[in-house]
Amino acid sequence: NAGVTQTPKFQVLKTGQSMTLQCAQDMNHNSMYWYRQDPGMGLRLIYYSASEGTTDKGEVPNGYNVSRLNKREFSLRLESAAPSQTSVYFCASSPLPGQGVTEAFFGQGTRLTVV
């Protein structure tokens, strides 16, 4: 059981380049999320998808787009990377939106550097 799988693990981009971070979960979870983690800032929500077919902005959505491709996959796209987007990105999933036990399972993270 792989859980939540993110690719790539590391990436270096030049300013202005684009890229897509991929995330897939095999736990049949409804909800998926993208967070960024910066020193001293905790985990900040970029976008989330409460269920297949829906996406919503989180706390820091500017400069990002997402696609919930199907129930398993949720991708994050940087259209024109900026140095301020240098961060560690985590994908996560949870069973149900805001009901009952909502443990979030995290992927292993993507360390992105924009130069």
Place this chain on the structure above:
Amino acid sequence: GENVEQHPSTLSVQEGDSAVIKCTYSDSASNYFPWYKQELGKRPQLIIDIRSNVGEKKDQRIAVTLNKTAKHFSLHITETQPEDSAVYFCAAILSGYSTLTFGKGTMLLVSP
């Protein structure tokens, strides 16, 4: 929206001592409060959680307390060990919503 404040940002203790991390939340409707542990270079993982209908929950050396009136909850680690060294995040979630709001984290250092 929900806002979660976490203190302290860093905490250093000697092995065997207790450690306490505190969080406050803003929305009285929040009803689920998990704690995550993140070891260096690893992903966050759930270590304990509590719901708003419970005042305290314990799992071996780890306990969480919740004070709904004051809107704060705390993580207690007893008999700390060097392997407890990590960043700990508290979080809160509103019933009916699907997103966790995290605190900024506490780096716990346990010295042998």
